[in-house]
Amino acid sequence: MAKNPSFDIVSDFDFQELDNAINQTxxxxxxxxDFKGSKSEINLNKDSILLTSxxxxxxxxxxxxxQSKIIKRNLSIKILDLGQIESTAGGMVKQNINLKKGLNQEMAKSIVKIIKDSKLKVQSQIxxxxxxxxxxxxxxxxxxIVLIKEKDLDIPIQFINYR
Known part of the structure; x- marks a missing residue:
């Protein structure tokens, strides 16, 4: 007997594509x-990007x-969580950009609620x-899928393992 069709909703991005966008930047x-002779840097860490200038x-x-390089590499700019610009030693400024990856419990619960409120005959579980x-x-x-795409969630959403 065949199993019921299913798919997974995730929030993820291709880290290599992000690395390529950073290198292009x-x-x-x-x-x-306008950057000639300036001390501007961009550094990619495991879960954040640090800008200094x-x-x-x-x-x-x-x-x-x-952001333009990220868009050209088919990534969503929703993966970027821009922090405040802060002053550092030597008259420089920095900005930390956290990377959004994975669904946290709160976002997963809100997606399940959206699906349940739609009254569609599907089951969703975290x-x-x-x-x-x-x-x-x-x-x-x-x-x-159409319903979730229509909702403007503040994280990038992908639909995988469609079977």
Missing amino acids: RKEIENRY ENDSKIHAIVDIL QGDLVRVTGKSIDDLQNV
Whole structure:
């Protein structure tokens, strides 16, 4: 007997694509006229990006460049959680950008609530950092995907393991 069709809702991104976007941003900063001779840096860590520069306007320019490179690499800019611009030693400023990855419990619960409120004949359950949706009809599952896409959640959402 065949199992009911299902899919998983996750929030993830391709780290290698992000790394490529960071490298492209570095190259553009090195080549841009308005950054000549400036001490601007962009560093990628496991779960954050650190920007340092001489003033706020250069930080804003770096963020704009980074966002454009991320979009060109088919990533969502919703993965970026921009922190406050802070002063550091030596007259420099820095900005920490946290990376959003994985569904936290609160977001997973809100997705399950959206699905339950839709009255579609599907079951949804939280499994760690993903939400599994099962139903008897493939059409109902596709309606759930459309429903979730229509909601403007503040994290990037992907639909995987569609079977």
